Structure formats: C-alpha cells, structure tokens
Amino acid sequence: MIQILQLQPGIYLRGCTDTRFKTNCLSIQFVRSMDRQEAAANALMSAVLLRGTEKYPDIRDITRHMDDLYGATVGSLVRRVGDYQTTGVYCSFTEDRYALGGDRILEPVTAFLQELLLHPRLEKGVFCESFVEGEKRNLLSAIESQKNDKRIYAAAQLMKYMCAQDPAGIPRLGEPEQARALEPGMLYDHYQKVLKHSRIDLFYVGSRPLEQIAQLISPIFSQLERDYQPLPGQTPFRDGGKTRNEQKMDVTQARLQMGFLTESTVNTPDFVPMQVLNTVLGGGMTGKLFMNIREKQSLCYDIGSSYQGGKGIMTVGAGMDCKMVDRVERSVMQELENCCNGIITPLELESAQSAMLSSLRQIHDTPGSIENFYSTGALSGMELSISEYMHQVQQVTVERLAEIAAKVQLHSVFVLKGEQV
Amino acid sequence: MKQTLYPRLDEQIYWDKLPNGLTVAVVPRQGFSQKMAYFVTGTGSLHREFSMDGKFYRAPMGVAHFLEHKLFDMPGRDISGEFGALGASVNAFTGYDMTAYYFSCTENFSQCLHLLLEMVTKPYFTAESVDKEQGIIGQEIDMNEDAPETRIFEDLMKAMYREHPIREPILGTRQTIGEITPQVLYDCHRAFYRPENMILCVVGDCDPEEVRAMALEMTADASCPQVEKQENWEEPAQCVSHSLTSSMEVARPMFQIGFKCDPLGAGREGIYREFVGDLAAEVLFGESSELYLRLYEQGLIDPSFGGGLDTVPGMAMLTATGDSDDPEAVRDAILQQAEKLVAEGIAEEEFLRLKRSTLGGRIRSLDSFDSVCFRICAYHFSGFDYFQFPEVYESVKSEDVRSFLAQVVTSQRCSLSVIQPKEEEL
Structure with a gap:
C-alpha cells in the first residue's frame, strides 16, 4: 500500500494513493542527527522560510495565496525520532475535486513549495534579519512556554535529567542559549548545508499516483547541488546515571514523572510485547495505573505511561495532591511488581491487545496518521508492517509480559511540587 | 430512515x-x-x-x-x-x-x-x-x-x-x-x-x-x-469590567480579549449570523489580514495568536487569544482596525478569498469522524443540518460582516483578561 520512490540518492518520496479523503497531505522533512549545537537552528529554519519568499515577500502574501488555494495550510514541522531531528514543512490541502469550477490545488501547492524552499526572501545574500529576530523570539517563547503546561514541563524535565548523556535529553526545539546565539548569516549557511547534505524524506497522501507527485516535486531537488552524507544509525541509550530531582513552583497540584529503563527497543524481538506491557500498565482508561491508582484509590486525577522504542525508555506521569506523591510512587512500583509476578488478568491483557489492534487498524483512516506512522517508522528503524505488528500483538502472553517486566528498572524520578509543602 | x-x-x-x-x-x-x-x-x-x-x-x-x-x-x-x-x-x-x-x-x-x-x-x-x-x-x-x-x-x-x-x-x-x-x-x-x-x-x-x-x-x-x-438570561450589552489580571507560573503574559455580541438565535438565521461572526474574525485579525501582519512584524503577537466566534444559548462573543508582552496594545490595535474596516468597507475580492479559505477548511475537517459527529450534534441543537454549511457560507454578504464589526468590536463591549508571569522571588 505504501510506495517508495527514490528521487535521488538520499531523497525519498513515500506515500499512498487513496481516494477516500477530502484532505491531501504532503510533507518534506530534512533529517539531521540530534545535536545540541544545531537543534535550535533546525527548529528555527522552517519558521524563517515561512516568513517570506521572493514572490510572496511576507506572511500576508503567503497566507493570501494559501487562502486562494482553498485554505491550504503550510506549517513548520519539527520532530524527534530517536537520535534524529527532522525539520521541514507539512502541507494539508483540499482534494481537487472539491474545488469550485475545476480549480486546481495540488499543482499550485507543489509550485509554492518550490518557491518556499529555493527562493526565500533574502537581504544582503542571507535571511532577512527581521525575520530571523522575530522567529527567534517566537522560538524562545515556544521553548519557555512549555512551563505553562505542567504535564509537558514535568515530562521534559525528567528527560533532561535522565538522558543527560544521550541525544534523547536534547530538547526537540533546542536550548534557549543556542537559539539566542543564532544570526541571519549563520542560519542561512546552515540552511544551505542542510539542503546539500541531508537526507530528505517526502510523504504524500491523496488521490494521484505517486509517480505523478514525483514528477511535480522532482524539479525542486534537481536544482540543488547535492553532496549527500548518509546519517549514522540510531544508537542505544547512553546512561549518565540515575537521577532524582524535585522542583518547587507555585502550583496547586503536584506532578510526578518516573523514568524506567527497559531492555526492549525497536531493534529487539520484544519491541511489540513491550508496547503491550506499557498498554497493560498505563495505556488509557483500562490500564492498571488508571484502574487501580485513580479509580480504586482516588489518589490522582490523571495517570498513564508511555514507551519510546528508540531508546527503550518507559515513563509514567501523574498529577495529584502534593501530599500523595510518595503514595502514588509506591503504588506505581507495586503495579509494575504485579506485572513481574504475572498478576495480569485475562481481561487486562485482552483490553490492551484490542486497544492496540484497533489503533493499528485506524492508521489508514486519516492522511495525518498515515504520514506520521510511516514517515517516523522509516526513520526509527521500526520495520514491521501493520499486519505483522498486529500478528505480534495477538501472540503476546502473560508469561511473556512477566519476563519483560522483570527487566524494567526504575532509573530516574522528577517531582514538581507546590511551594507550601 | x-x-x-x-x-x-x-x-x-x-x-x-x-x-x-x-x-x-x-x-x-x-x-x-x-x-x-x-x-x-x-x-x-x-x-x-x-x-x-x-x-x-x-x-x-x-x-x-x-x-x-x-x-x-x-x-x-x-x-x-x-x-x-x-x-x-x-x-x-x-x-x-x-x-x-x-x-x-x-x-x-x-x-x-x-x-x-x-x-x-x-x-x-x-x-x-x-x-x-x-x-x-x-x-x-x-x-x-x-x-x-x-x-x-x-x-x-x-x-x-x-x-x-x-x-x-x-x-x-x-x-x-x-x-x-x-x-x-x-x-x-x-x-x-x-x-x-x-x-x-x-x-x-x-x-x-x-x-x-x-x-x-x-x-x-x-x-x-x-x-x-431556563435559557433566557437578562444580560446587558455592556461588560461587567473591561479588564482582569491574574498571575501564574507562565513564561510570558497571556491574554484573551472578548467582544460581547447579542445572542445569535437558532436555526438557519442563527447559523448565518455565526458564519458572519466567523468571517468577521478572519477579516479583522485572521492570518491574511493587514492587522495580523502588522502585529506579527512588531512582535506583539506570535503563532499562538488566534480567535473566532463562540456561541452558546443566550450569548455569543468574538474572542482573540495569544501570548504578548503588551496585551493592551493588541486590544487597542484590534479596536482601531475594526473602526477602519467599518469606515472603508471590505474589498470584495478579499472577502471571496476568505470565504473560499474557510470553506476549504470546513470541508477538510469532514475527514475527522470526531469532528463530523461533534458538529452534527452541536448544530442539531441549534436547529441546523450541519452539512448544509457550504450554501450558508456562500450566501454571507460582506455588508453584514461590516455591520457586525460596527456593532460588536467596540470598547464598551470589550474585556481583556491577562495572566502575568509570577515575579521571581529574590
């Protein structure tokens, strides 16, 4: 169903032809190694490109052009996939057949992407200073505003401490100091380097054959002087030692964030069983954490776990009354211990399996989820097809989960607490 | 059936x-x-x-x-x-x-x-x-x-x-x-x-x-x-107060500005007025508006800025929200821009472009099952069959958008809510 075309060495177009949708999507991602020195520059780059081009010199001209194309949207997209950081744009636009009077949308959208990537508005041969300064301010604000959502903030703090020696500890949008230091000349040179050397991943979902998209999009890249430098492979977790940190803030509710190391990654045969274990423990409203710690003990309002296969890290996050933090932590350890001892009911296992099977079946129901699953899958090294993935989910037994759970070790803890406690 | x-x-x-x-x-x-x-x-x-x-x-x-x-x-x-x-x-x-x-x-x-x-x-x-x-x-x-x-x-x-x-x-x-x-x-x-x-x-x-x-x-x-x-509340057109400020653990000041509208009513007329309000928000401070570009370039707003019309029985309001170091300046600029649009009118070409854009967005959102269910239900309670939205959108007249701005976007109907970051303790 998913087709892959190589347009040039290191430039891949993936996608699928699907006529069920009213929305089409096209994404372009430059793939870089996650690096403390350039993370902020990568995050800033596409935002600066979206400020103006030769033909559409400011955001108003760009947006008007997009309005003409039935409100097509082009946004900056920065992702972290294991050791890689991707930067680029994601376009979402209306399928041609819903346009009035035979208007075309796809062709002008690809023409605009060419304009955006190859003809940015420059001054003195580099990016406009006002664009860079403005977007730097926005990037800094986005980085600092993570603090506004205590759940996101606590999760990011845990990763920072737990992964101090691993690229996973580098914030997705980079560090504020790195962002502040960026200047138009440096950023423009960096962009040229990115265009020349990076792996470029393109993804399309819509009604046209992929070959036709390749024809429309290839001219963008045939104009580049390329010297493709392949990326190093994904690496295992580099452990800088266990940590335990507590921070005081003026908050009503405390946040507990626990980080566990597992021995399962996308490259080990127990990747899928580990996903099942994570779902049994803290996936949604049927997980052990939710059922026992929230529903039975009323200790917290939200609680759940997530698992990152790239590094084999599982995290648990919860919000609760400040006095309850220790109790919740002990209860989480108890639930994990129960998994080790095989105390998992048939219903708990079945629910986790059915939930996962259901999400896997739904991947092909929206353009966004198709794009996300396959473009991040291609980078993380997760090579399972959806049917193989589903098959493995169905094979999991309680004994298998107990074996895997026994290898899950608490590594680091971060607590955010009110000042009055 | x-x-x-x-x-x-x-x-x-x-x-x-x-x-x-x-x-x-x-x-x-x-x-x-x-x-x-x-x-x-x-x-x-x-x-x-x-x-x-x-x-x-x-x-x-x-x-x-x-x-x-x-x-x-x-x-x-x-x-x-x-x-x-x-x-x-x-x-x-x-x-x-x-x-x-x-x-x-x-x-x-x-x-x-x-x-x-x-x-x-x-x-x-x-x-x-x-x-x-x-x-x-x-x-x-x-x-x-x-x-x-x-x-x-x-x-x-x-x-x-x-x-x-x-x-x-x-x-x-x-x-x-x-x-x-x-x-x-x-x-x-x-x-x-x-x-x-x-x-x-x-x-x-x-x-x-x-x-x-x-x-x-x-x-x-x-x-x-x-x-x-009980769905009838005697609500004056004036706001209780024009500003309210709190402080919290946030990185930058956050604001939300509201303009009080008269209730929209039910059925097709109510939905027509809702779409008028929607388009008024786009004309006034949408991403392709003159005002958005100016405020963005001045650094008074950032990509977090946005707004639109909100309505429930007995009330409707136009709101704009975002992060800014100077929320009062954003509010004043919106009020001035509304006055200007009311005085000068809205260019027909501009208006058509905005309609096309918002229509395209609504059509694309039909790919989401969640959005389809939510909207069919929500509009059902307003007495409107949601899938008739293209016809209503197309019938919206720019003159109605202009009158909406004249009536609603005024300082008497405006309130500003701000959250300031907590002062760092020394």
Whole structure:
C-alpha cells in the first residue's frame, strides 16, 4: 500500500494513493542527527522560510495565496525520532475535486513549495534579519512556554535529567542559549548545508499516483547541488546515571514523572510485547495505573505511561495532591511488581491487545496518521508492517509480559511540587 | 430512515426522529475501519435551573459534569473495562450547552453501541460512589487551577458577563460539588437525558437501520417528563469590567480579549449570523489580514495568536487569544482596525478569498469522524443540518460582516483578561 520512490540518492518520496479523503497531505522533512549545537537552528529554519519568499515577500502574501488555494495550510514541522531531528514543512490541502469550477490545488501547492524552499526572501545574500529576530523570539517563547503546561514541563524535565548523556535529553526545539546565539548569516549557511547534505524524506497522501507527485516535486531537488552524507544509525541509550530531582513552583497540584529503563527497543524481538506491557500498565482508561491508582484509590486525577522504542525508555506521569506523591510512587512500583509476578488478568491483557489492534487498524483512516506512522517508522528503524505488528500483538502472553517486566528498572524520578509543602 | 444527499460534499446522512423524540443520524463511510458513535444531550453546565412536571429545580454548579462522570458507574460492572475488552475506547465531555458520550472502535460495533446506550440511559448512583467522585473531580478542579488557558477564559467570562451562567466554571467548585447527592443526580438525569433532548450520531461503515433499531430498543422505557430549561438570561450589552489580571507560573503574559455580541438565535438565521461572526474574525485579525501582519512584524503577537466566534444559548462573543508582552496594545490595535474596516468597507475580492479559505477548511475537517459527529450534534441543537454549511457560507454578504464589526468590536463591549508571569522571588 505504501510506495517508495527514490528521487535521488538520499531523497525519498513515500506515500499512498487513496481516494477516500477530502484532505491531501504532503510533507518534506530534512533529517539531521540530534545535536545540541544545531537543534535550535533546525527548529528555527522552517519558521524563517515561512516568513517570506521572493514572490510572496511576507506572511500576508503567503497566507493570501494559501487562502486562494482553498485554505491550504503550510506549517513548520519539527520532530524527534530517536537520535534524529527532522525539520521541514507539512502541507494539508483540499482534494481537487472539491474545488469550485475545476480549480486546481495540488499543482499550485507543489509550485509554492518550490518557491518556499529555493527562493526565500533574502537581504544582503542571507535571511532577512527581521525575520530571523522575530522567529527567534517566537522560538524562545515556544521553548519557555512549555512551563505553562505542567504535564509537558514535568515530562521534559525528567528527560533532561535522565538522558543527560544521550541525544534523547536534547530538547526537540533546542536550548534557549543556542537559539539566542543564532544570526541571519549563520542560519542561512546552515540552511544551505542542510539542503546539500541531508537526507530528505517526502510523504504524500491523496488521490494521484505517486509517480505523478514525483514528477511535480522532482524539479525542486534537481536544482540543488547535492553532496549527500548518509546519517549514522540510531544508537542505544547512553546512561549518565540515575537521577532524582524535585522542583518547587507555585502550583496547586503536584506532578510526578518516573523514568524506567527497559531492555526492549525497536531493534529487539520484544519491541511489540513491550508496547503491550506499557498498554497493560498505563495505556488509557483500562490500564492498571488508571484502574487501580485513580479509580480504586482516588489518589490522582490523571495517570498513564508511555514507551519510546528508540531508546527503550518507559515513563509514567501523574498529577495529584502534593501530599500523595510518595503514595502514588509506591503504588506505581507495586503495579509494575504485579506485572513481574504475572498478576495480569485475562481481561487486562485482552483490553490492551484490542486497544492496540484497533489503533493499528485506524492508521489508514486519516492522511495525518498515515504520514506520521510511516514517515517516523522509516526513520526509527521500526520495520514491521501493520499486519505483522498486529500478528505480534495477538501472540503476546502473560508469561511473556512477566519476563519483560522483570527487566524494567526504575532509573530516574522528577517531582514538581507546590511551594507550601 | 430518511436519506438526505449532500452532493457538494459527496456525503449522505440517514435521519430519523423516533416516536419518543430521540434523533438518530447515521453518516455511512464505506472503506474505513473506524466506527464512531456520539450520544449527546443538549444540556450542559448552563442548564442548572429548570422546571420538570411543574416543579422548579436549581441544581448545584458543576452538576452536568458530575453526572457525566457518574454515568460510567453501573452496579458491579466496569464500563471502561467492558469497552476496552471490545477493543473500543470510550470517553465523554461536558460543555456549556451539551454533554457527549462517545466511543470509537474498529470491531464489535453493535456491542459497543448497546453498551453506550445502556450506560447513558440506566443511571445508578449511591452515596458512597458520589462521595468518591467528589475526590476525583476535586483533583480535576485542582489540575484546572494550574492550567493558564482555563484560568484566562474563566476570568474573561467573569469580566464580561453579569447574569449569564457562562461565568460559572463547567466543573463547579469543590464547595458546590460537595452539595451534590444521589437524588440531585437522579432528578437531573431524568430532566436532561429524556430522548427528545438527545441525539445519537454514528459515523462509519454501519447499517443505519440496525442503529435505529437498537436506539429504539434501548430507549423504549425512557421517561419523558415535561421539562422547560431556563435559557433566557437578562444580560446587558455592556461588560461587567473591561479588564482582569491574574498571575501564574507562565513564561510570558497571556491574554484573551472578548467582544460581547447579542445572542445569535437558532436555526438557519442563527447559523448565518455565526458564519458572519466567523468571517468577521478572519477579516479583522485572521492570518491574511493587514492587522495580523502588522502585529506579527512588531512582535506583539506570535503563532499562538488566534480567535473566532463562540456561541452558546443566550450569548455569543468574538474572542482573540495569544501570548504578548503588551496585551493592551493588541486590544487597542484590534479596536482601531475594526473602526477602519467599518469606515472603508471590505474589498470584495478579499472577502471571496476568505470565504473560499474557510470553506476549504470546513470541508477538510469532514475527514475527522470526531469532528463530523461533534458538529452534527452541536448544530442539531441549534436547529441546523450541519452539512448544509457550504450554501450558508456562500450566501454571507460582506455588508453584514461590516455591520457586525460596527456593532460588536467596540470598547464598551470589550474585556481583556491577562495572566502575568509570577515575579521571581529574590
């Protein structure tokens, strides 16, 4: 169903032809190694490109052009996939057949992407200073505003401490100091380097054959002087030692964030069983954490776990009354211990399996989820097809989960607490 | 069931109104795995005063949300677990004017639908379970107190509205939820969850007749009391106060500006006025507007900025929200720009472009099952068949948008809610 075309060495177009949708999507991602020195520059780059081009010199001209194309949207997209950081744009636009009077949308959208990537508005041969300064301010604000959502903030703090020696500890949008230091000349040179050397991943979902998209999009890249430098492979977790940190803030509710190391990654045969274990423990409203710690003990309002296969890290996050933090932590350890001892009911296992099977079946129901699953899958090294993935989910037994759970070790803890406690 | 075709959107809906008054809508989607059902009552946090069979009731603040939590309880059963075992995810939310229960699944659709209808129509409350829920919702209230976007909105509502219950938080307070008893919940359930006040909407590859038959069976013994909900509030056009500032642990000042509109009314005219308000927001401060570019270039707004029209029974408002170091300057610029647009008029070409853009956005959102269910239900309670939106959009006249701006975007109708970062302690 998913087709892959190589347009040039290191430039891949993936996608699928699907006529069920009213929305089409096209994404372009430059793939870089996650690096403390350039993370902020990568995050800033596409935002600066979206400020103006030769033909559409400011955001108003760009947006008007997009309005003409039935409100097509082009946004900056920065992702972290294991050791890689991707930067680029994601376009979402209306399928041609819903346009009035035979208007075309796809062709002008690809023409605009060419304009955006190859003809940015420059001054003195580099990016406009006002664009860079403005977007730097926005990037800094986005980085600092993570603090506004205590759940996101606590999760990011845990990763920072737990992964101090691993690229996973580098914030997705980079560090504020790195962002502040960026200047138009440096950023423009960096962009040229990115265009020349990076792996470029393109993804399309819509009604046209992929070959036709390749024809429309290839001219963008045939104009580049390329010297493709392949990326190093994904690496295992580099452990800088266990940590335990507590921070005081003026908050009503405390946040507990626990980080566990597992021995399962996308490259080990127990990747899928580990996903099942994570779902049994803290996936949604049927997980052990939710059922026992929230529903039975009323200790917290939200609680759940997530698992990152790239590094084999599982995290648990919860919000609760400040006095309850220790109790919740002990209860989480108890639930994990129960998994080790095989105390998992048939219903708990079945629910986790059915939930996962259901999400896997739904991947092909929206353009966004198709794009996300396959473009991040291609980078993380997760090579399972959806049917193989589903098959493995169905094979999991309680004994298998107990074996895997026994290898899950608490590594680091971060607590955010009110000042009055 | 009656089939209605919407050729512009390449869509169809099977509609029916059951003898007990329940509306059923099924949107078939062949070739998709996901199946989704929304079972919704047109009652939300606003509706805590009502009369039922001639008797007047005033329920504690937060009752609609409390009820939403408690309907997940059935004696000796674990409803989320049962949905889970069927491979479905179930959830619910309470808004100001509706409460929705919904599930999404890829298999076992009939069992899931049966379970959803059973759970919502068969209430079961005990003193013990109400007591326990007060603890859980108390935690949810605490979590909201740390959420700046909730605080900023609740502050804005207090600044703008004197009488309308939108000034009350949906969750209520720890004190008001303490007043809730099983009897209060049974009374409210009987009043709010009567079939003629509800809609069942299904999207997916399903058989419409099967959905109808099950809805009929599961609501056969529902009670149908005579209920009048109180939806008329004497609300002055002026705001209570023009600004309100709080401080919290945030990185930069956050703001929300509100302009009080007159209530829009129901049916097609109401929706027309809503779309007028929507387009007015786009013309005034949308991303392709003159004002957006200027404020963005001055660094007064950033990509977090946005806004639009919000409406529930008895009120409507135009709001704009974002992060800024100088919220007052943003407010003043919006007021000045509105004056300018009213004086100079809106260029027809510009207006057509905006219509095309917003129309394209609404068409694309039909790919989301969630959005389709939500909108069909929400507009149903306003007396409008949502899939007729393209026709209404196209009929909007720029002159009406101009009059809307002239009437609404004025300093008398404006309030500004700001959250300042806490001062660092030295």
